[in-house]
Amino acid sequence: MSLSTRQIGFGFQNARRWASTTARAVIYTDHGEPAEVLRVRAYQLEDPAEASGNVLLQAVAAPINPSDINQIQGVYPSKPAKTLEFGTPEPAAPCGNEGLFQVLKIDPKVTDLQVGDWVIPKMPNFGTWRTHALTPSKDLIKVSNGLSVQQAATISVNPCTAYQLLTIFKKLAPGDFFIQNGGNSAVGKYAIQIGKQLGLKSISVVRDRPDFAVLEQELLELGATHVITEEQSADRAMGTIIKEWVGKGKQISLALNCISGKSATNIARKLGKDGIMATYGGMSKQPVILPTSLHIFKNITSAGFWLTANTKDDPEGKIAVIDKINEYYLSGKLKEAKFTESKFDIANGTNEQLLQAFLTGIQAKNGKQGVVFK
């Protein structure tokens, strides 16, 4: 924009300034425990300027993932940049990496989106714990409004992790088995279901519990082939049984690990020659422990998986996976891992209520949590 255009447009810019939206975001200036460092900041967002490529978004829902909390604590290697865009005197960072927004207003020159569309951020560190955002349309991925709010709001982390774990490390063919620990985790349940869609059979290891049969039934209904306990997985006799399940001349060539410690050692032992264990979590807080002989004599490889890094390396690959998950949901082939909802009313809720909605989710101990906006 040249100086003369700026001068001519001055009155118009003033008018546009009046057509702005009050946005509120959950932010932090210093790392620490969420209850101590988080606060809500209100700031103004103008309507998308023509030819800016921008889109004004309003929040629909945002889940709370463990990595979101680790980011706030400062113990996660991927961090959002601190910025002055929230009008704070010190640079501050927004919270949240995953979430669903609806298109509220749009640069009329943007053709790939329409008002009312559901979108999710293409990249991590977007800052999804906010009521509104003004962002280039190229940084968004459209998802179908035919999905449920929870399906759409959680589409970019857990189901994508499961899909990529099953497809990046080994070219598995229909009928092939994989084994995983944490079979009852969100990713574990998606891996069972997506594996089934890919024609794969699965052995899921879960912690023993009084209602094991109930959990086993739930996972079998999702498409699990076999469900065993950690104790069974640790028992060498199980190796023989699993060989019978897998079939003569066949072997398991992929293991998915989100627990580490002995649990990981036990699933790695089930792998055949040239098998790979992909580690995407370490819930036991133990390291990955692999007998040297598995490395040398069975050529077992222990690899790592981080969705954030994969998304940064290959955003287009991520979009293709999201489209695939979209399809699974629309055709009823995939059941989402539900989160417990805290509600927030954008029009009438106070800053304190917005903060509490997220802190409630952060502090809850019972499963996946999230905030749904209205």
Next chain:
Amino acid sequence: MSLSTRQIGFGFQNARRWASTTARAVIYTDHGEPAEVLRVRAYQLEDPAEASGNVLLQAVAAPINPSDINQIQGVYPSKPAKTLEFGTPEPAAPCGNEGLFQVLKIDPKVTDLQVGDWVIPKMPNFGTWRTHALTPSKDLIKVSNGLSVQQAATISVNPCTAYQLLTIFKKLAPGDFFIQNGGNSAVGKYAIQIGKQLGLKSISVVRDRPDFAVLEQELLELGATHVITEEQSADRAMGTIIKEWVGKGKQISLALNCISGKSATNIARKLGKDGIMATYGGMSKQPVILPTSLHIFKNITSAGFWLTANTKDDPEGKIAVIDKINEYYLSGKLKEAKFTESKFDIANGTNEQLLQAFLTGIQAKNGKQGVVFK
């Protein structure tokens, strides 16, 4: 050969039967401790028949590798087939995987070898602890008579392992660093020297000892860039020093592990993003232990290396490496890891002396051992 030819040739065959060589081999029928299960068996080898493609070999030298002993004990996954070729009532297996032979007699139609040539077996499980062998020339690799006996006799295991470790897992460029533990092992010393020939810089970790400076000097003279102790490797402050050695914007992307346990964890921690640790031994008898965060956030991969499997999968690749090692030796660029020699006189030695020559090597505690024949 048709029936008539056999009848016509009968007298000639009798003559050939008379032209046979008494061979002696160290064999075992049952697995166990070498002193208890090994014995020497004498048997007759005929001269190579015309058009058989066979070559009669006489032993020059055979090293004793730890895997040879593990095979006898029955704790090694690759085993020689048991056979009746030694004239035993029960099937018996020969010992030894590595060794140098000289061509004694040859099917005149074999053109790729000549009497007097030095050869080594192409594949593992050949049974090198014997005075003679009759074998197809296609199962042999020619090595230069310009090498020393020890260089030629040990060319196929330790230096090949070092070369493949440095070239299979990562495409390193001249100036790149690798890190290894067991820097004072035979493979460790070859890795230092071959790495230098490939233009690579190295950090070798060794156990601390009163004469550390002497060992450090020895490894520096072989071409090591830096030599550190296990204690230094375990000290996090060393990470900063190593970053300075490697240089700004550069990183270590290959670690070689023959120790496992904490030693492996410590060298894996020195790797940069996408680095690989290749495990080819586990002298600590501990497993490989990798923090989950190294897998996930630095995408460190822990892989295994087994020369035996590689040789079976790609014999031609192995031959190319042996040719390369041959060149290094002939041009004086590589110093062999010497073994302590037990001697055996093929013409005059008794069976008991042959057995003792190998048992002496097996029971020795001071470094690499081998038997030299005369």
